[in-house]
Amino acid sequence: MEFAQGIIISVIAGYYYVEHAGKAYLCRARGKLRLDDLPPMAGDMVLFSPGPDDTGTVEQVLPRRNYLLRPAVANIDAVIIVLAPEKPAPNLLMADKLLALIKSQGLSALLCINKADLGTQAARELADIYKDAGVTTVICSALTGEGMGALLAAIGGMTVVLAGQSGVGKSHISSRIAGKQLELPVQVGNLSAKIGRGKHTTRQVSLLPLPGGGKVADTPGFSVFELEMNSRELQLYYPEFSRSALCKFSPCSHIHEPECAIKQDVEAGQITKTRYDNYVKIYYELVEKEANRY
Numbered sequence: 570m571e572f573a574q575g576i577i578i579s580v581i582a583g584y585y586y587v588e589h590a591g592k593a594y595l596c597r598a599r600g601k602l603r604l605d606d607l608p609p610m611a612g613d614m615v616l617f618s619p620g621p622d623d624t625g626t627v628e629q630v631l632p633r634r635n636y637l638l639r640p641a642v643a644n645i646d647a648v649i650i651v652l653a654p655e656k657p658a659p660n661l662l663m664a665d666k667l668l669a670l671i672k673s674q675g676l677s678a679l680l681c682i683n684k685a686d687l688g689t690q691a692a693r694e695l696a697d698i699y700k701d702a703g704v705t706t707v708i709c710s711a712l713t714g715e716g717m718g719a720l721l722a723a724i725g726g727m728t729v730v731l732a733g734q735s736g737v738g739k740s741h742i743s744s745r746i747a748g749k750q751l752e753l754p755v756q757v758g759n760l761s762a763k764i765g766r767g768k769h770t771t772r773q774v775s776l777l778p779l780p781g782g783g784k785v786a787d788t789p790g791f792s793v794f795e796l797e798m799n800s801r802e803l804q805l806y807y808p809e810f811s812r813s814a815l816c817k818f819s820p821c822s823h824i825h826e827p828e829c830a831i832k833q834d835v836e837a838g839q840i841t842k843t844r845y846d847n848y849v850k851i852y853y854e855l856v857e858k859e860a861n862r863y
């Protein structure tokens with residue numbers, strides 16, 4: 570039998586929506602299908618056998634270029650961290666952890682400061698905190714449409730994942746920038762075929778096509794995730810720490826060592842205090858985790 574190649578655009582309750590040649594197929598997986606010890610996930614390229622009425626069976630998951638867990642999404646180029654100046658109040662500690670995670674995975678990071686309509690000044694101040702953090706920043710409003718063109722331009726043809734706290738506007742942004750959503754096959758049981766576009770909290774990942782050729786994955790966010798890295802590694806993901814070669818000690822954690830160039834930069838206002846303070850918090854969280862491991 571001939572298999573077709575497609576991409577999983579959403580996983581709902583054990584069903585896989587597979588896109589192939591501009592059409593979506595509602596698929597089950599053949600047996601306990603796993604790759605890298607994980608079940609199929611959104612973004613996976615798969616071989617499937619199409620059946621009647623736009624149904625099908627996923628036969629094989631093709632090798633993944635990369636993937637993230639919680640939310641599970643594969644083969645991505647960049648993660649967009651969405652923040653809002655208020656409603657909800659920005660959780661910068663989480664944004665900084667996400668940024669480190671993204672960089673440690675070798676992915677690009679974009680920062681999207683949404684809800685600019687609630688306060689332009691506050692949005693600019695947020696953007697300013699990240700000006701040297703090695704992240705492209707776009708200020709926008711999914712409500713007014715401001716900045717959506719700039720966001721699309723920054724995405725280019727990439728496959729991107731929206732991340733960030735619940736309520737920052739991830740689903741509204743993806744609705745704004747995505748092209749026409751595929752007609753999804755008939756619902757099965759009480760499955761809701763309306764994915765990713767509701768007013769309500771998003772419960773699963775869904776991949777939508779972008780006019781520029783890329784794709785955007787709306788997600789339930791990254792509210793629960795553990796940063797898995799060595800405490801010493803953390804500083805590698807801070808482009809702001811560019812003068813670390815000038816520290817007296819090597820390695821230097823840039824926390825308690827004397828004659829530390831990074832601490833001097835913080836005092837001189839060269840490095841954003843918020844970014845540095847969160848670095849210290851994350852560093853100690855990682856140290857504590859290492860201590861508990863033994």
Ligand SMILES: Nc1nc2c(ncn2[C@@H]2O[C@H](COP(=O)(O)OP(=O)(O)OP(=O)(O)O)[C@@H](O)[C@H]2O)c(=O)[nH]1
Nearest residue numbers: 684710711712735736737738739740741770771789
């Ligand atoms: N003022 C304003 N409100 C917005 C904007 N974007 C989204 N909202 C509102 O913010 C609320 C949450 O938006 P969602 O898009 O559902 O947020 P989300 O990040 O997808 O939330 P979860 O799915 O729970 O993670 C909704 O009431 C939106 O109307 C914006 O640019 N400006």
Ligand SMILES: [Mg+2]
Nearest residue numbers: 739740770771
């Ligand atoms: Mg949502």
Ligand SMILES: [Zn+2]
Nearest residue numbers: 816821823829
């Ligand atoms: Zn130092």
